[in-house]
Structures are given as C-alpha cells and as structure tokens.
Amino acid sequence: MFDTGFAMNRIVPAALLLLLAIGRPAPADGLTTNDAVYSKQQAKAGEQLYKDHCLLCHDKKYFRPVFAAWEGKTLGTMNLVMSTSMPQTNPGSLPLANYVDILAYMLSLNRYPAGQAPLPADNQVLDNITITPR
C-alpha cells in the first residue's frame, strides 16, 4: 500500500541523487524541509554525533525554536553556520558529512518527514532546500 507521501519520499531523494550523479545543482526553485530530504538511518547516525558534540550546550528542545527562527532560509546556510562555528569548543572540527548527519537528526527532531536517501554533504544541494514550517 503506497500513499502519495510514500511515493514522494522515494522520488524526491532519488531525484537528488540523480542530480548529484550528473554533477548539477538542484533547481533553484527546489525543495523544502517537508520534502523528505533525509533518511532515518542518517538521522540515527546524526543522533550519536549530536550526543557526542552538541548535547553539551543544546538539548533537544533547543532545535524547534531554531527551525522556526530560520524559516525561509536554506539548509545550506544552516549547515554553513554549524560547520564553521560548532561545536563551540572546537569549531569546524568534524567532517562536513558529520554536520549533515546532525542536520538530518535535527530535521527528525522537528518531525519533518524522512525519505529513503540521505541528505547529501553538498552545499549546492543544501542551498536549494528551504526551511519551511512542518
């Protein structure tokens, strides 16, 4: 039994992967955080990274108002801020892929829908995913 949401969960990340494969950026009028842009498995990996590197300053409750405040901005900008200024005790010290996994966990905490494919560590893709209310 496949409903539309499930189908979209599969199609959108697949399109993302295709775009990555051919080396082109996502379309400028692209996606929002409601478009199942990360996978549950990635969020799981992000949860451990969050515990290791973020929890010291940011509990889970921290991220909901953060996403509300970032409404209209892109995941690319959020990732830029995170990956250059966090964790506060050692800014920029994680591989870019780790920050994107943490971003996936933050999306899951905010109950944005998960899909099949992970959020890619590619700023051009992230720059085309707009943060919108769930």
Next chain:
Amino acid sequence: MMTVVVVQACARPVFLLCSLVLAIAMLILLFAPTALSADRGTENGQWHYLGGDAAHTRYSPADQVNADNFGELEEAWVWDGASFNAQSGRSTPSYIDGTLYTVAGPRRYVVALDPANGELLWSYGEPKTARYDYSMRKDYGKGVAFASIDGKLVIYITSPGFFLTALDAATGQPLQGFGKPVPVAGFPKTGVVDMLPDLVSDLDIESDPYNGIPLERGYITTSSPPIVVNGVVVVGNSHEQGYYQSRIENVPGDILGYDARSGEFLWKFHVIPRPGEAGHETWESDAWKWSGDVSSWAPMSADLERGLVYIPTNGVTIDYYGGFHPGNNLFGTSLIALHAKTGQRAWHYQLVHHDIWNYDTPTAPVLLDVNVDGKPVPIVVQTTKQNFAYTFNRETGEPVWPIEEKAVPASDVPGEKLSPTQPWPTKPAAYGMQGLTHDDLIDFTPELRKAAVASLREFKIGPLFNPPLHRDNDQGYKAALWCPGDGGGTNIDGPSVADPASGIIYISTQADCSSRIIASGEERDADIPHPTGKTFSRYASLRPDGVRGPEDLPLFKPPYSHIVAIDMNTGEQLWRIPVGDTPELVLNHPKLQGIDIADTGTGANAPMLITATLLIYASAASDGTPMLFAVDKKSGERVGEAELPESAHYGMMTYVHEGKQYVIAQTGRTLTAMALAE
C-alpha cells in the same frame, strides 16, 4: 600576628582591662564569619572553591595518584544529573570537610553528594519564576561558594533568577536569619535574598519578585557562584550573550556585596561609572545612561589576607558593534580589584578598550606569589581569549612587566569609533595565535595551502584586533575574520591552572577565528525571541559565517590546540605540548598519506588540574576515545593516561576522602569519579 601584639600590650600595668579587651577580641574572632581557615583551600585533600583555592590555581598537593600508577585509574562512581535535567557539565564540585557540593541543571539545584560513592545526600531547588524562565544561562552555574558562620558550614549560590541563597551545608535547609522572605509561592521564609531591587535601586526601574524587571530595560542573571571574602558575599552576574543582542539598552552588571551571616545588602560597585566616579569620562555622548552589561560572568578569585576580590568583566551590550557607546568604556573587558569589605575599587586595568570582538574575560584570575628580579611579588594573572597573560602586582595593580599601548586597525563600519591603540603586554609573550596571515594556514602540501588561501578570498584578514566588517561594505568582502575568535585562545572550556610552589602557570589555548555577518540591528532583532532594550542598534551580528579548511582538514598549521607552561617568576615560556592526540581525521587523511605529521593536538582546549607532581588534563585519543592524560609538570613529558567513560569539559577537581584520592571529570550531565583500582 595580631594575637602576639595584643599579648605584648597586655604585659603593661593595665592588665585586667587589657585582658578583657583581649577576651572580647577572641570572641569576635571566634564567631566572625570567615573562610574555613586561612589556608589556600586544598590542603589535606580539600577542594574548597571551584578553582580549588581562592586563588583559583586548581592546585592540590594530593600525591596518591602519580606517574607510576596513573594508568590504574578507573571509574569509581558516576553521578547522573539526569533527574535535575543536567546537561552542560559546567559545574566543578567543591569538597569541604567530607562532602561534595555542586549545582546541577538549569534550575541550578544545589546537591550534596557522598564523596565515596556519589550518592545524593540532599538537594535544594529554587521555586520557579518568570525571571528564571527568561534566563539564557540557566545551566551554567559552575559551582558553589561557602563560608563558616558561627562554626556552621554554609553553602551559597546565586541563581538564574538572580536570587542569592544560603543553605545549611549539613542539611540543605535555608539558613535561618539570612535574607528576607520573597513574596512568591514556594520560596522559603528564610535563606534567600532577592538581589534585583538592590541592583536597580538607583536606576529608576521597578522590580517584581516574580517577573523581574521589564525586558525593555534589560535583563540580568548569574552564571558563576559568588565568592565569600572575610564575611562578605561578593556577587557577580551575567547578561544575554552579546551576539544575541540587537538593541542598545540594558542594565549594568554592577557588583553587589552582602553580609554572609544576615544577607544584609552592604555595597554596590558601578561597573559603568556614574557622573563624578572614576572612569566616567570613558563614556562619550552620555552613553553611560543607556549602556549595560559589563557583567562578570566568569568566576572571581580572592586574596583572603588582603581582603581583595578580583573580578574579570565582559564588554558592553552587543558584541561586534559599539557605535552607540563611543569611548573606551570602563570597566568593560577589564580586571577589577575591589576591597571586599567596602566594595571600594583598589585598582583596575582595562585589557581591551571599547571591546567589540567578544574578547570578554572568560576565566577566573589566578593568584600567585613569585619572585621577579629577586623581589617577592604578589601577582594576579589574567589569561584571555586574545592569548595574552596580563600580569599585575595584585596589591597595587601595577603591571609586573610593562604593558604598552600599540596601534591597531581602525574600523570601516559606519559610526564605529575604535580605540586607536590597545594594551599590549611585553611579557609574557603571547602564548597562542594572534591575527592571521597566509603563512599561518595549512601547509602539509602546496595544494592544500592554495585551497586554504582561496577559501579566505571573501574575508578580510588581519592582525590581532582586526575589526568586524559590515555586510554591505565597499571593499567587496563578505565579512572580516578575526583571530582568535569568539572561542579564544583561552576560554571557559580550559581554565588556566598554576603551581603555587613553583610559580608556573599552565595555559590551554586553541587556534580559532571568528567571522560574523554584520547587518542592521533591526534585521537581527527579528531572529531574537525575547530581545532586551528598546532601540535598535545601527548594526548587530546576524550570524557566524566562518571558513572551513580544505578537504575537511583544519584551516591552520598545527598545533591546533596546546598547553603552554610559563614561569611567572621570569615571564618566560618553559614548554608547550599539544592537547591530546592527533585526530584520525588528520592522521589517516587520504591527502596526507606519506607525510610525517607531528602531534597536532585535537583543536579543543583542555580542562586541567595540578597536583604535587602532575599536570592532569582531559582530552581525547586519536580515535576520539575520551582520556585523562598525566604530564610531568616540570618537563611537559606525558607520563600516563587513563580512559574516561565520557568526554570531559570545562573543569575538573581532585580530593582525598577517607585516605583515597579521587579525580572528578565533568562529563556532561554526569560527574565521573576516577580513582586507583582497589
């Protein structure tokens, strides 16, 4: 000394009268509220203050754990603060007469723990208030203060809601006869002082016990414990972080003094001088009227014999732009010495004039007694984000070695008028990164250097005190990059430690730069849920916008973080070592195969302490395993290591309980006690 003088006086003919005076004096001394003793705070296995002693050396003479047995350290117990919603692990426990005391979680519960097993003995929680809810530094309590009142041990804390509470250390009950009833449901009838009315009494602001003060006038909270100096509870404070502010008004973070026995308000020191007060002239265009902050959010230290308390301060409201408060802005980003009894200023030194770099003074000053050029000198050393160890005679405030005013860049941001010079210690030499040139960038291969240079293209780099640059500048830059950045250098996550016997200070420092998008205050304001003040600043910081190194590698040459030992008798560096082990990310990086990489350090600062023979610090092995490392404090050679169950941050302490030495690591929401295997 005092007793000897009195006895000699009593050898004269008026013996009876004199004896009576002597007896009264003895009684006064017996019942005077004092520190537990005149010792440094860590003798006999004790750890009285969050910094160990009142001098904040974090030194303990305990020697059970040494180089030979360090590897046998294992987890003795773990205290989990989950039920107190503990999270940050910023609090360092005190061990006083057989009990551990600390604070936990955003409610800043005071907890007493059994030092042998971590079992909870009692806890005290302040009732909730709206002014607590607003606090942005709830979980940053850092520790407790204490005093002996009439022979009874008393624990003091200041809370996120800006209340001062005194508790009977034996029971956790609020101290009888202390403070005044707070007219809010749930508050005890005794033991609490509402400090807000005292803070705003000369500011024409109404304070409500539940709601606090109107946010348009400002907000104040606390993020460190007070310190008790000879019967006076000296209270600092903190504000919202300057990078979360967009409006120009706030309340000043004046320092308050209270009687340790009664809670009576004794004095207030204006950190933003009023008309007629020293330093008022450093506020141009009447900016003192609306400016606030200059808080003292880092812990204070004290010279109990001299009755002096040493207070490090923050800058003025709003980081990165100060066009609305022209002038040098005393006592912002300064070190202030106050007479604890009166609150009178003994001396001060401003470390950064008109600070817009977020170079707030982040750690407690460290007090030592050293010999400089053959003469004994009582000193205070303030280590900083900007990697200077500013050193003063702590009695007079005179720099031990000359501090010169050196020309620094001007700002291009409209309306901003920076000081043309900044204080520049001639000794000790800067102990870490200052400013940035291409020569400081990663150079494992020419390609990596080239990529690092390219990544800086959109940023204006420069020397120490490189000023922030607004977004719509006509130079084509996205922003300025200043180094060290917000995180230091030295910061709260690696307080400096020192050996009182040798006069050597050990400083942790990291390589880090910051960049912020500087835009209109109004634009920034839209992102802030509960802004303080009412008038938008012309500029404020929108968000960080930094630079990553190429290929997931650090932007800089190693070491990424290191510990420096400086002999404060001479001001000379003795040795420096990387913090922890080279991260696997660097060690096994595919672009670095075949390249011999010396130990780089992890990039993070290290919590440390000093014992009879060791420098002990917490960091990580190459694979990220949390570790305790032992270093020979004389040579800097690593002599031991032990695995920790969790990463440790912010601070650590050691104590000896029932003949057994424990090392406490602050492991996030838990405290981990390490001890030698049985």
